[in-house]
Amino acid sequence: MASALPAIDELDRLTDLSTDLAHRATGRGAYLFWRAQVRRVARAVVKSGNVEEVATSTASGQGLQVVTEEGRTALGSRDDFSSGPATELLSATIEAATSAGSLGVGPGSLAAMEPVVARAVPDAVGDFDRVDLAAACARLCELEREIAAAAPGVTLTLSFQTDLDAWRIVRSDGGDVTFAMPRCVLRVSASSSAGARHTVGASVADPSPRLLEDAATIATFLRRARAAARLAADLPDAPSHPAGSFPLVIDYALAKGLAHEAFGHASEADGFRSSILARGGRFRAGDVVGAPHVSIVDEPVAGDHAWQPFSATGVRRERVTIVDRGRLRDPLTDPWSAGAAGARMTGADRAESFRSAPLPRMTNIRIEVDDPLPARGEFEDYGPEEVRELIRSAGVLRRHPYVVFLSGYSGGQVNPATGDFVFNCKSIYVLSDKGAVLHKPAIFSGSMFGALHAIREGFGPLRLDALGTCGKWGQNVPSSGGSHYFLALEPDESVRLGGR
Amino acid sequence: MDLDRFRRALATTRADGCGIARWSVFASEIRRITLGTQDRETGSPHAPLTITDGLTARYRLVWDDGKVSRGAIERRALESEPEAALAAARAAAYLDPDATDVLGPAAFPEVATHDPDAAAIAGGAVEPFAPRLAAIRERVLRRDLRTWSGSMHAAVGFSRVLTSEGLDVSGAGTSAGWSASMDGEFGMGHAARRLEGFADFEARLDRLVDFVLALRAPAPARGAGVVPVLWHPDVVDDYVLTALLHNLEGAQVAHGTGAFRRSQFGTGAPVLREDLVLRNDPLLPMAAGSYRYTQEGLPSRACTYIDRGRLLTPVLDLKYARRLGLAPTPAPAAADTVFLEGPRAIPYDAALARAAGGALVLNVLGIHTQDLTSGDFSLSAPQTLAIGPRGIDGRLRGTISGNLFELLRSDALELVSFPGEHVPGLLVSCRLDPA
Numbered sequence: 001m002a003s004a005l006p007a008i009d010e011l012d013r014l015t016d017l018s019t020d021l022a023h024r025a026t027g028r029g030a031y032l033f034w035r036a037q038v039r040r041v042a043r044a045v046v047k048s049g050n051v052e053e054v055a056t057s058t059a060s061g062q063g064l065q066v067v068t069e070e071g072r073t074a075l076g077s078r079d080d081f082s083s084g085p086a087t088e089l090l091s092a093t094i095e096a097a098t099s100a101g102s103l104g105v106g107p108g109s110l111a112a113m114e115p116v117v118a119r120a121v122p123d124a125v126g127d128f129d130r131v132d133l134a135a136a137c138a139r140l141c142e143l144e145r146e147i148a149a150a151a152p153g154v155t156l157t158l159s160f161q162t163d164l165d166a167w168r169i170v171r172s173d174g175g176d177v178t179f180a181m182p183r184c185v186l187r188v189s190a191s192s193s194a195g196a197r198h199t200v201g202a203s204v205a206d207p208s209p210r211l212l213e214d215a216a217t218i219a220t221f222l223r224r225a226r227a228a229a230r231l232a233a234d235l236p237d238a239p240s241h242p243a244g245s246f247p248l249v250i251d252y253a254l255a256k257g258l259a260h261e262a263f264g265h266a267s268e269a270d271g272f273r274s275s276i277l278a279r280g281g282r283f284r285a286g287d288v289v290g291a292p293h294v295s296i297v298d299e300p301v302a303g304d305h306a307w308q309p310f311s312a313t314g315v316r317r318e319r320v321t322i323v324d325r326g327r328l329r330d331p332l333t334d335p336w337s338a339g340a341a342g343a344r345m346t347g348a349d350r351a352e353s354f355r356s357a358p359l360p361r362m363t364n365i366r367i368e369v370d371d372p373l374p375a376r377g378e379f380e381d382y383g384p385e386e387v388r389e390l391i392r393s394a395g396v397l398r399r400h401p402y403v404v405f406l407s408g409y410s411g412g413q414v415n416p417a418t419g420d421f422v423f424n425c426k427s428i429y430v431l432s433d434k435g436a437v438l439h440k441p442a443i444f445s446g447s448m449f450g451a452l453h454a455i456r457e458g459f460g461p462l463r464l465d466a467l468g469t470c471g472k473w474g475q476n477v478p479s480s481g482g483s484h485y486f487l488a489l490e491p492d493e494s495v496r497l498g499g500r
Numbered sequence: 501m502d503l504d505r506f507r508r509a510l511a512t513t514r515a516d517g518c519g520i521a522r523w524s525v526f527a528s529e530i531r532r533i534t535l536g537t538q539d540r541e542t543g544s545p546h547a548p549l550t551i552t553d554g555l556t557a558r559y560r561l562v563w564d565d566g567k568v569s570r571g572a573i574e575r576r577a578l579e580s581e582p583e584a585a586l587a588a589a590r591a592a593a594y595l596d597p598d599a600t601d602v603l604g605p606a607a608f609p610e611v612a613t614h615d616p617d618a619a620a621i622a623g624g625a626v627e628p629f630a631p632r633l634a635a636i637r638e639r640v641l642r643r644d645l646r647t648w649s650g651s652m653h654a655a656v657g658f659s660r661v662l663t664s665e666g667l668d669v670s671g672a673g674t675s676a677g678w679s680a681s682m683d684g685e686f687g688m689g690h691a692a693r694r695l696e697g698f699a700d701f702e703a704r705l706d707r708l709v710d711f712v713l714a715l716r717a718p719a720p721a722r723g724a725g726v727v728p729v730l731w732h733p734d735v736v737d738d739y740v741l742t743a744l745l746h747n748l749e750g751a752q753v754a755h756g757t758g759a760f761r762r763s764q765f766g767t768g769a770p771v772l773r774e775d776l777v778l779r780n781d782p783l784l785p786m787a788a789g790s791y792r793y794t795q796e797g798l799p800s801r802a803c804t805y806i807d808r809g810r811l812l813t814p815v816l817d818l819k820y821a822r823r824l825g826l827a828p829t830p831a832p833a834a835a836d837t838v839f840l841e842g843p844r845a846i847p848y849d850a851a852l853a854r855a856a857g858g859a860l861v862l863n864v865l866g867i868h869t870q871d872l873t874s875g876d877f878s879l880s881a882p883q884t885l886a887i888g889p890r891g892i893d894g895r896l897r898g899t900i901s902g903n904l905f906e907l908l909r910s911d912a913l914e915l916v917s918f919p920g921e922h923v924p925g926l927l928v929s930c931r932l933d934p935a
Contacts (some may be wrong), residue, residue, distance in 0.1 A: 056569075104542045260537035413869075445865070
């Protein structure tokens, strides 16, 4: 595996190139955002005990986003750091921006920014120099055997991916930040073998490739993997749940999905000309959108799967309280959208690659509830019977004798213009005094406002490691977040389980 | 595209005591221009005019000791430091006996994949975007739409497949397309090797606007139940074709993780209704999904995956073809070369008449959250039009649910021809739960 630290050093060696390009841009009356990226990904996949794939990829290059004196922008990118082609690309990009008026491209408004000169390279980056993919494959095979022993009749696929994503962003005003985002994920996908097949997944993440050697992380992974395998085996025989509005309990991964889909995307300020959380292009700060004990916070969390310390425009990323005890407070903004949104700049823009135009995006987003009720132990200690006992002891079953427990997050989607959101779970359990009965998963959908008003109680400490991939305008970036172990929601007509 | 240095490196690299016995490389160099519009703002900083140049080589190496390395390297490594890249590839080598086949020379079919006008746009002559943007803006204004978002693109590329066994094939291609969504509700678009003709573009745009405006009026309240539901071609493309092709993937079949078992292929026992066919034809001129060769150097050809409801072949690259003891098959690259066929498709107006009391689903949310293996679906359908005795009867929001494979085996299933669409719509009987 290619060495990781020289990749950072390579970004450091590009000072002359970036300085030259910035000067040339200034000479032509243009402002330059120069982005250089070096990304190294390695992946190993084991299926049914055999190594099926080991692949590595490297990608590096530079993106030149220019702003003309008239305020028009264009973006050019190239997958190398040669100065000659970069100079030609800069020229072509400036010309494209200058002539874009004929296509109806209007000027944008760029907020004033303080130039930041800083660096954030976590210690875990050094571990990427010592990734042994052969050893990783052997370890995956060991883990597969352990999981398979607990769940016969289930086909398992394990994958391990390391991703070192390093950036340097230089601006015409002298801003210059370098940062590296190390991400490693261990995943399992369990498919039942008999009859109608169902597939259930589980994962753990860590910034270091040494996660395969970390006993605590592996113990958590094995608990999650065994649960996924048992669920895959049980789901084919489970009944479907009828559609409708029900009192619900959701786990922290689904709560992350709720925050992400129901509020996060609609809070991204680039969409405020149509977002349901904006009026006349400005964020509806102060509007009541949820219960007074519920807040939604987005912030970069060190060591997190979606951590990004600086934005793709070289601005330090800040903590944002999107919903503060039921009221809208701050949106996710970037230098282009903050002014129009009537909001402070929070450095929320991210780009998938040097080829991409940055967009306001979430990082780690969570739902917090004031005064959560206790839930002792680890989250993985709670199966459906334990959740039933948890809510029974809190009086929820006295309030609602029939409660639907949605467990595990398998993705979601939103339309920020209409406020329609969906997400799906891995399983449904009906909790009552009779016990916990498994049902097949179903889509959970509704209106964002109904969902946030419906949250009644939170149980347990915050757990923020629900990870995923967020897609927007063709760009995929890592996402993460969570909430308290469990949230209880009152029934709301605008929030429905899909049924079958 | 100069691969000479890479070829020399492949011939001379020794790492960990091993040389490279056989190899296969797919290299592609692409220049692409895109222009986005976000909420009526064309070329905004979030959707700017974007020029992208890229060169990537995907390789598969078979070392002297039988181990295999797979990976991708980009321009810089390819042109300046391939030796280091190949040494790093050795560190990631693994044993996979089914992945060691490397193709030799073959006869490759001809198919038109390059349009000089699309190439000119990709080179910077973006003027053809202007009248299309103007047409969209005119509709938005004249028909009182609140907002629109979308994008236009053109790309020109050159690709080459080289192998150690003497295969060397290359060619140029273009792509061009547009997409637009109105009022944040529903979108349409088109992509092929060249820009859609202006008359066809305007007709598609007008159909889009008509659908979006039909979503403005609410439908009378409806109860839940199993009703006729007409799935728009976009829903069929995004969900039905995706689910079928996912389950036809060689890896899914080989590992027993998909809906179809190896034993079901070629046996004659139907898995879908017996008049259904799923096939791909990558030799259609100027289609987005057309090509002359796969990335492994397999000559392109038409292929039928499902015929008369019976499984004929999975979609197989060289590895899974060898694993399953079957012939490799070119894979679909885009929906416009994929054919879902069956009984004669009924016209859209006739389908509306047959679906009275049901609904037309234009779009669904949550496809990527579904379990494609089981075929169970539970999809939010916020852009749905109720169908009454006199046709479209206002907007519904709801959920559709059922099992895809049951629908594709049902006698109630009908294929529907939508104007201007290649992928058919489907008229099915499934559960609709209005919100």
